[in-house]
Amino acid sequence: MTSDFMGPPWQADWTKEAEDGRNTLPAAAQAWVDAARAELVTVQDPYFRGIDKAADLPAGMSVEPVQSTRPGGAHVIYFDHGRGWLRYVFTPRTADPQIVIDECIWL
Template identity: 45%
Template sequence: MSEEFTGPPWAVDYTQDAEKYRIGLPEEPREACREALFELLTARHPYRGEKVEPARSTVPRGPHVAYFDSYRGWIRFVFLPRVAEPQIVVEEIFWQ
């Protein structure tokens, strides 16, 4: 029996700081952040979204940034495309 790469929705995990920041956002930006994260979780490949770009152009498979709330906020995340339990790890959330 061969293991196959599973598709979306992906599992998600937050660093402690990202989770605290997300919980502390006002309601409207928190909802916009939730919607952006939902798009990442359901995308066939999270690094290929419309509002997604590499955090550093020199590391194309490293951390990426997804923008939300008309580019007023962003989510820095890493996608771990493991065969068992592919996962998105949210490292940082920022909104202004």
């Protein structure tokens, strides 16, 4: 990332489907979702690029790209030790950078 972009906290938007998925979860799972979202909006690089960048995530959370061949594409943040995840895309625009969460799953 360059200094041309605004820094955290990032704006995070939910698709209707992802928001509905979050709202149907039990309270404990919603707390995990909220914690994962908080990590995304406060980290310097929401794609956690670089060696050991995700090491500061709380226990039970990890991040990886959806496709290893597209490191700048959609990513998944896993929470609750892999029982749930948020799929998201970060758009690092100079004006109004944002995270769009398009899937929220908890098993």
